[in-house]
Amino acid sequence: MPDGKHLKPLTDKMFRFNIPLIEGVDYKMLTTRPRGTNDILPGEVEKWHYLEKVCRRVCSDFGYQEIRTPIFEHTELFLRGVGETTDIVEKEMYSFYDRGERSITLRPEGTASTVRAFLENKLYAEPQPTKLYYIGPMFRYDRPQAGRYRQFHQFGIEVFGSNHPSVDAEVIGLACTVLEKLQLTGLKVHINTVGCPQCRPRHLKALVDYFSDKKDKLCKTCQERLNKNPLRILDCKSDICRELAKDAPTTRSSACPSCEVHFTKVLKYLDALGIEYVVDPRLVRGLDYYTHTAFEILVEGIGAQSAICGGGRYDGLIEQCGGKPTPGIGFAMGMERLLLTLETKGIDLSQLLTHPDVYIAAIGEKPQEEAFKLAMELRRKGISTEKDYLDKSLKAQLKAADRLGVKYTLILGDEELKARKIVVKEMAKSEQTEIPIDDIINYLERGLKTND
Ligand code: ATP
Ligand code: MG
Numbered sequence: 001m002p003d004g005k006h007l008k009p010l011t012d013k014m015f016r017f018n019i020p021l022i023e024g025v026d027y028k029m030l031t032t033r034p035r036g037t038n039d040i041l042p043g044e045v046e047k048w049h050y051l052e053k054v055c056r057r058v059c060s061d062f063g064y065q066e067i068r069t070p071i072f073e074h075t076e077l078f079l080r081g082v083g084e085t086t087d088i089v090e091k092e093m094y095s096f097y098d099r100g101e102r103s104i105t106l107r108p109e110g111t112a113s114t115v116r117a118f119l120e121n122k123l124y125a126e127p128q129p130t131k132l133y134y135i136g137p138m139f140r141y142d143r144p145q146a147g148r149y150r151q152f153h154q155f156g157i158e159v160f161g162s163n164h165p166s167v168d169a170e171v172i173g174l175a176c177t178v179l180e181k182l183q184l185t186g187l188k189v190h191i192n193t194v195g196c197p198q199c200r201p202r203h204l205k206a207l208v209d210y211f212s213d214k215k216d217k218l219c220k221t222c223q224e225r226l227n228k229n230p231l232r233i234l235d236c237k238s239d240i241c242r243e244l245a246k247d248a249p250t251t252r253s254s255a256c257p258s259c260e261v262h263f264t265k266v267l268k269y270l271d272a273l274g275i276e277y278v279v280d281p282r283l284v285r286g287l288d289y290y291t292h293t294a295f296e297i298l299v300e301g302i303g304a305q306s307a308i309c310g311g312g313r314y315d316g317l318i319e320q321c322g323g324k325p326t327p328g329i330g331f332a333m334g335m336e337r338l339l340l341t342l343e344t345k346g347i348d349l350s351q352l353l354t355h356p357d358v359y360i361a362a363i364g365e366k367p368q369e370e371a372f373k374l375a376m377e378l379r380r381k382g383i384s385t386e387k388d389y390l391d392k393s394l395k396a397q398l399k400a401a402d403r404l405g406v407k408y409t410l411i412l413g414d415e416e417l418k419a420r421k422i423v424v425k426e427m428a429k430s431e432q433t434e435i436p437i438d439d440i441i442n443y444l445e446r447g448l449k450t451n452d
Pocket of ligand 2: 087
């Protein structure tokens with residue numbers, strides 16, 4: 001934990017805002033965002049709204065309800081809920097001590113928090129299964145590159161309380177429906193069974209036997225994994241380990257009859273939904289509480305970060321977090337990778353940009369006052385309205401209206417005001433008429449309705 005010795009006493013002003021002044025502060029830091037984070041600017045944020053809308057809509061159609069959990073949790077939750085031998089816990093968490101000396105972690109994923117909320121709020125007492133979804137930022141100390149960030153966003157779902165194989169297929173089907181609605185086709189569902197606590201020891205032994213005489217050739221991390229968590233060797237990204245693992249015994253070859261039956265049924269349900277999949281014996285989740293189905297959805301053409309969705313069954317997790325044995329399954333989709341995929345595939349979301357309905361151009365003090373009031377009134381009526389804030393010339397205001405792509409421009413000068421009239425320009429028709437100020441709202445409402 002940082003001891004705070006590098007922090008200088010605070011200036012009065014900074015003290016008020018509780019900002020520690022760091023000695024030799026590099027002022028570039030004040031205008032540079034932390035590595036691996038992004039600003040989502042106007043023009044881009046509309047795409048996010050659209051993605052979120054599609055996710056919410058599909059979830060609602062499938063009967064999933066939204067849950068919002070804190071951005072930070074007790075570190076213990078992730079040690080237990082994600083697992084101490086995972087990459088996330090071993091090297092990617094943003095953990096710190098708060099002022100009450102509690103160890104806090106910015107959530108690196110959504111499942112652990114959802115399980116915690118399920119238990120803490122006794123959602124298990126409601127009719128089961130519990131079907132939840134979330135959308136929000138996650139934090140991992142990853143190596144930033146295209147599609148890999150330190151603050152990124154996930155859309156995820158979790159189903160607690162059913163071990164029925166049709167649920168596994170439905171969860172995958174939900175992910176595919178979201179992608180379909182976004183017109184993303186040609187994605188590959190990779191699926192595997194990772195076994196269960198009954199058959200896993202047999203599989204682990206087979207793996208250890210297989211890798212023992214290859215130990216020296218494995219990467220350093222995998223040499224350790226051989227003792228701690230041999231399953232994760234199959235997940236290693238190094239070319240050498242991949243090559244060595246090529247003929248490793250598959251989870252399926254050690255699967256017990258009930259795992260095999262579950263997996264066969266899941267595949268049958270996927271066939272029934274017409275979802276194409278590839279059975280991928282390399283796909284694993286390296287922890288005891290992951291059971292049965294593991295899956296990933298991969299995209300070609302977005303570079304190395306090709307997984308846009310990862311999920312699986314975790315029938316042991318809720319018990320691991322202190323609950324009664326309760327089956328669970330879910331997935332998480334990376335929103336940034338989703339956007340990257342849309343861009344790569346040339347799916348243009350820029351038509352989603354909205355334009356205000358009306359621009360009021362006003363010249364002179366009194367007309368500007370009137371324009372200010374009128375803008376407020378129109379907005380209250382639900383007519384989106386833009387105006388000038390910088391005393392620009394009429395020409396500049398008209399140019400701004402054009403650039404914004406409004407449907408109507410209203411022009412108000414001293415003369416019009418005296419006559420209690422306003423010039424209305426319907427941009428699509430380049431027609432211009434004069435309307436009494438008192439009728440303008442009705443006029444616009446009528447016009448916008450017929451334009452809809
Ligand atoms: P990877 O192998 O790419 O690191 P992961 O196994 O760590 O992925 P999961 O924990 O399964 O990923 O998370 C689900 C999804 O979240 C991923 O498929 C990916 O789309 C997205 N994701 C994970 N980490 C990041 C990140 N650092 N930046 C952006 N998206 C991410
Ligand atoms: Mg990762």
